[in-house]
Amino acid sequence: MSLNSIFQYFVPKDKxxxxxxxxxxxxxxxxxxxxxxxxxxxxxxxxxxxxxxxEDLEHVGDNITHQIHLELGRNFITPFDREDIHALASSLDDVADFIHGASNRMQLYNVEQPTQPMIEITALILEATEHVAKALFELKDLKNIRNITDSCVRINSVENKADYIFDKAVADLFEYEKDAIALIKQKEVLSAMEDATDKCEDVANVLESILVKNA
Incomplete structure (x- = not known):
């Protein structure tokens, strides 16, 4: 048993x-x-x-992030490194920001008919957030490292799929879309959506770092 594992044994259950x-x-x-x-x-x-x-849910996410930061200031003992708690909270907040940003761009740019790539990437965003939530649920019991690792692998796989769809969609836009304004609007929306999956991957990276330190 590592020293860190022994230490964790004596740390009060985090609530x-x-x-x-x-x-x-x-x-x-x-x-x-x-x-x-x-x-x-x-x-x-x-x-x-x-x-x-x-937009309302994005504010809910902001409040959760703020509460995590407040708890960092109030608590001397934390379940894992303070820097990792901060990084995890920030990466989760980034995911919320870009999901909201994708929706906001659709409204601002008056995208009346979402394209098939937008629909496909949005489905991948949902899949990625489900894996993120599953990993976070398992985080309270670091004995289930394999479950967290599996979720991280799946998040990375989803992000790779989103990258491919985004790259192909942008290539098609430059190849076939003759309306420059429509091209820019679609690319901006697609970019925000793809960025949301990138931010999910950032969450996975922080989780993997936590696992390494607490193995």
């Missing part, structure tokens, strides 16, 4: 950070679901309402 991380994960799934509904809807008024709900 602050892990519940907050689980709330953040659940919030990301809800945001991804709303974005997924939005890109599959042809009702512009419905999409406007969904965008407003996404």
């Amino acid at each position: 602050k950070f892990f519940p907050l991380f689980e709330q953040a994960g659940a919030n990301l799934i809800e945001m991804a679901k709303l974005l997924n509904i939005s890109v599959n809807s042809t009702n512009l008024e419905e999409r406007k309402e969904l965008s407003k709900k996404l």
Whole structure:
């Protein structure tokens, strides 16, 4: 048994950070679901309402991040390195920001008909957030390292798929889209969506770092 494992044995069961991380994960799934509904809807008024709900959930995510930072200041003993807690909270907040950003760009640029690549990447965002939430749920018991590692691998796989769809979609835009304004609008929306999967991968990277330090 490593010294770190022995130390963890004597650390009181955390009742602050892990519940907050689980709330953040659940919030990301809800945001991804709303974005997924939005890109599959042809009702512009419905999409406007969904965008407003996404904005509200993004604020919920901000509040969770703020609460995690407050707890860092209040607690001398933390379940793992303070820097990792901060990095994990920040990376989760980034995911929420880019999911909201994708929805916001669709509204700002008046994207009336989401394209098939947008629909596909949005589905991948939802899949990635589900794996993120699963990993966060397992984080409170570092005995289940294999489950967390599996989620991280799946997140990386999803991000690779999103990269491929994004690159192909942008290539097709330059090849076939003759309207420069429409091209820019679509590329900006696709970019925000793909960035959301990138940020999920950042979460996976932080989780893997935590596993290495606490193995």
